[in-house]
Amino acid sequence: MARDPYDVIGVARTANAEDIKKAFRKKAKALHPDANPKDAKAQDRFAELNNAYELLSDEAKRKSFDRGEIDAEGKQRFTGFEGFGGRPGGTRGGAPGGDTIFETFSFGQEGFRRSGNRKAGGAPSSDDFFDILSGMTGRAGGSFRGGDPFGAGGEPQSGGEDVTLTVRVPFLDAARGATQRVVLPSGEAVDIKIPSGTRDGHRMRLRGKGKPGSLGRPTGDAYVVIAVEPHPAFRAEGKDVRLELPIALDEAILGGKVRAPTLDGEVELTLPAMTASGKSFRLRGKGLASADGPGDLYVTMRIVLPEPSADLEGFARVLKERRKTDPRQGL
Structure with missing residues (x-):
């Protein structure tokens, strides 16, 4: 069951439209999924907040909710029966208003309830009362002229x-x-x-x-x-996007310009010489669209070794002989 929209937004029932809007904006900023990327339920809470504001920002819907005519999801509530004879305040047996036994009937938590005027001369008899009930439920050959609001199980239809x-x-x-x-x-x-x-x-x-x-x-x-x-290349993290870009060994050592895909087309990146594998470059505004501005695209370099060859092996041996530092030092 949906929560009370006033509670969801965090305002009193007497709040005016401007107060509701301010409270909604403040809460929307705090509950936005982009601000809570690790919260699995952030999207549901944000959707609940939007639905609550949708109802309370509509003056007609808000008044209907306050009167109890619709629920927190904007659906019509079951309010019982308006009367017999097919019209509100209908009379029993077509008698004029002065001969009305009960003008309206409803079922609530207290069970069967009545309102309206009785016949002149006092309360209705037990026969009158059971005649009304049999007419409502279709028992004893009776029928409910306004349509039976109960299903086969005897529960109100929803x-x-x-x-x-x-x-x-x-x-x-x-x-x-x-x-x-x-x-x-x-x-x-x-x-x-x-x-x-x-x-x-x-x-x-x-x-x-x-x-x-x-x-x-x-x-x-x-x-x-x-x-x-x-996606085989892109991965979303909130409103930011990450991309792992393969680069050749010579590009990593010598540097140069490389092409990189983005969400809306390719861009050209300039790699500095001696770019290490795992080095990331930030492209501002190239992430996902968002209410508070687009995210960024982070491009991480991944060095791809060439095919084995005698030249490559010889080059690697020279590097090994001249290396003066341990890449794992400090681990």
């Missing part, structure tokens, strides 16, 4: 169910942004927009695309969870 779909998205599509077609359980195909910078585990809500409710109750929602497929 709104439609939410469904969750996992969609696999290629790394570069998630990084650059793309459109992907999703087939819902109903068989309907919809195109969803994958925003640039989408992270693994990102949740998207499709309103009214879940399973339909019974007796006209609201349809549930569909939640699409993005599973970003791994």
